[in-house]
Amino acid sequence: MIYLDNNASTPLDPDVRAAITVALDLYGNPSSVHSDGRRARRAIEEARDDVARLVGARAEEIFFTSGGTEANALAIFGGSRETGRVVTSAVEHPSVREPVSRLAGESGAGAVAVDPEPSGAIDPERILEASPSGTRLASVMAANNEFGAVFPVSEIARTLRARNVPFHCDAVQAAGRIPVDAPGWDVDLLSISAHKLHGPKGVGALYVRRGFPLRAHTPGGGQEKKIRGGTENTAGIVGFGVAARLARERLPEAGRIAALRDRLESGILATIRQTRVAGGVAPRLPNTTTILFGGLSGEALLIRLDLEGVAVSVGSACSSGTLAPSPAILALGYSRDEARGAVRFSLSRWNTPDEIDRVLAMLPGAVAAARDARSTTALARTP
C-alpha cells in the first residue's frame, strides 16, 4: 500500500510503538502515592514536557485529552464568554464547526464563518471585521486539513488580543509539519493530536495560555488540574510525548516532504489535462495537495486507487464512510461539480520518490477510465 492519506492519520513511528509497549506496563494509577503510581506520573509529566516543547509552551500549559476533537470541544465550550457571537473560518474541521454552531444556537448572537480567498488564504482583516469587542470566541485553524493552507494565526491573534477576544486555534494538522509556537503566536488556546504526527490514536492536548480562565467540562477525580477528569491514558500520553519529540526533531525534513509533494503535484498537472490545485496559491503545509480533477467523481478515483493499492481521500474522512462534496472545497468558491472531483494527497516522511513515481504512472489511466465512464453515462441518460 502506498499511503498518501496522512492528514487522516499517520502510521505509528517504530520508536513510539516501542515506548508505548513499555508504558503499557506502567499500570499504577498516576494519582496514586505509591511507587507504581509515581512511575506512571513521571512518564506522563516527561511526555507533557515533550508535547509542550513541540508548541513552544510550558508543561503546565498542556492539558491532555482524548484527542483533537475533545481538545477543540474543551476549548470552545470551556474558553468562550457567556455572550456574544462566535467567529470562525468557513473551512474549520467539523470538531470546531459543530461545537461552534451549538454555542451560537444557545446564545442567540449567532456565528460568523469567514470564507477563505480563492487562493486558499484567510484574510486576517476579515476575521477582525467579524470580531468586535465582546465577541464570545474566535477559532481559526493553523492549517487546513483538506487543501493544506496555512492561516496567519499570529496576525489574527495579535489584534484579537487588543480587543480582548478569546482566541482558539486548531493546530491539529499543523503540529509536527510546520513550526507551531503557541505563546509566540499569542493564542489563548491551541489543540493538537498525537495520531497526526505518527503517535497513537486516542490522545491529544489542549494548550491553555497561563492565566486563561478555562472552565472544566469533565468533572471527576481532579486530573489535569480539575479541567479534565479521568484517569490518564498513560501509554497513549507516553507515545504522544515520544511522537512530539521526534516530530520536533524532524521539522527540518519539511523541505524534503514538500519536494515529494511538488513532484507529485507538478507531475499530475503536466500529464493529466483538466487538473488544478485547490487553494494552492496560499502558503501551504509541506505534505498536502488537493487536486481538482475535472469531469470525474473523486470518490470513484479514490476507490480505483484503493483497489490498486494507493490510499488517498476525498473531503475529510467521515465515520460512516459516506462521501459528499467537501464544504471546505466549496468554501473556496468551486462549484459542487468541481468539488466532486477533488482528491487529497497527503504525504509523510515515510513516502519515497519511488512511490510518488508509481502513483504518477498509474494516475493517467485511472483518471481516463473515470472520465470515460462519466461521459458514456451522460450519453446514455439522454432520452
Next chain:
Amino acid sequence: MRVAVAMSGGVDSSVAALLLKEQGLEVVGLSMQLWDHSSESGRTGRCCTLDDLSDARRVAWALDIPHYVVNLEEEFRRDVVRPFVASYLGGETPIPCSACNSRVKFTTLWDRARAMGCAAVATGHYARAESDEATGRFVLKKGLDPAKDQSYFLYDLAPDQLAAARFPVGALTKAEVRAHARRAGLPTADKEESQEICFVPAGTRAGEFVEAAAPGLGLSLPALPGVVENARGERLGTHAGHFRFTVGQRRGLRVSAADRLYVISIDPEANRVVVGGALELETSETEVSSLRFPSGESPRSPFRAEVRVRHRAPEVPATVHPRVDGTARVVFDRPVRAVAPGQSCVFYRGDVVIGGGLIARTPEARASFEAGGA
C-alpha cells in the same frame, strides 16, 4: 476480471457477491447511500439505514472483499424520488424500483464501477441476463423462482446496461439463496426482506410521503379538498388529495353507495377522483408510452405477448401495436381490472422479457404531463 456487486445488506445481494467470489472473480462490494432518513423526524425508512450498511459491510468482511459506500443521494433524489412524487401528482401510481434500476444502479452506479475498473455490475435481482448465441445480443429473462421473479422491474434496461448486468441469483430459488448464505456463514442468511418502497418511512403511506416531500422537491400540491365523482360527473364526496389514491383502490373513499365503489380514474388537473363499480374498472386495452426493448430489437409491427400490468399480476395474452414514437396500444384478449397509469406494462414471451412501457393515463394527458414535468 473485476466485478462490482451492489450490496443492499440483504441476503440476495450478499449471495450474489458470494457466488461471484466463488467463481474466482475480483469482487468489489458497493453499497449505495440513497436517502438521508435523518431529515424525517425520527422515522426510519427501509433502505440505506446504518444497520443495512453495516450488514453489507459485515458480509464483505466475511467474504474478504473490499466494500465501499457510494453516496448517490443527489442522483437518487433527482432520478427516482422527484419523478416518483411528480408522477403521483400527475395522477399516476409510479414504480420507483424500475427507475432506480435503470437510472441509478445500472447508470450512475455502473458508471462509478467502471471508473473503478469493474467490467460488470451485479445485483441480487431474481432475473437472468443471457447471451443469445445466434444474435450476440443479451436477453432478459425471468428469474427461475416464480415466487421471486423481479424481471418486471428490469424491463427498461438498455441493451448496453443489460450487457453489463450480472444476476447471480437469478437461476436460484429464495430457499437456495438462503442455503448458500448459511453454508458460507453469511450474517444476512436469515434476514427478513422488505417489499415496500425503500425511501417511504415504515408505517407511512405513499400519499403521505408525497405530501411531505413535494414542497422540498419544488413540486406543488393540489388545492384541497378535491372531489369524488362518479363517471356521470355526480359529486359523491370530497378527498384530501388525489395523490392518495390508486386506480382499483376501494379503501379510504369515505363515500357511501349501494355497491362497492373503486377508484376508476384520477384527474389531477381538477384534483378529481372518479369512482365506479367493479365493471367500470375493467378495460380491454391500454395506452403505453416510453417503450423499451432490452435486447435492442424494437418491433415495428404488431406482436403477440403475455402482458403484466402490475408486479405479480397474472399474465394476460395481448396484442401490442407499437408506434414509431415509442408509444403503443396494448389490446388484451380479455378485459383486465385496475390498469393503473404509471405502472409498468411488461411484455413477455415465455421466460423472455421482450420489452415494456409505462401505462399512460391517456395519450394526451401523459404528453402534457411529460412536457410539464421534464
